Amino acid sequence: MHRGGLVTTIAGGxxxxxxxxxxxxxxxxxxCDLAVALGVEPHPPAGPATTALTTLATLAIRADRSAPVILALTGRGGLGPDFTLL
Known part of the structure; x- marks a missing residue:
């Protein structure tokens, strides 16, 4: 429900x-999950991809996990199979 700029979610407002x-x-x-499951290369549009990556970067910074993400995105390291920002 939307009230004055606030949205009620399962996690609160x-x-x-x-x-x-x-x-x-x-x-x-x-x-992207669906595309991979269908055997199709995922290609999210630039706008939503930018929003998704910005949100993930923000989560990495808040969780003090930016270094592994930076290293992985620049080809200097990999992320373990259990690594997640969610």
Whole structure:
């Protein structure tokens, strides 16, 4: 439910401006999952991909896990099979 810029979620209230990027992240991730399951190369559009990557980068910073992500994205390391930001 939306009230004055606030959205009620299972985790409590969030501002709509903070909530929408989380939904975009979910759509991009699950869209990529679906493409892989169908044997198709995932190609999320630039706008949603930017939002998803920005949200993930923010989560990495908040969790003090930015270094492994930076190293992985620049080809200097890999992320373990159990690594997640979610």
């Amino acid at each position: 969030m501002r709509l401006v903070d909530y929408l990027p989380t939904r975009t992240l979910e759509l991009v991730v699950h869209g």
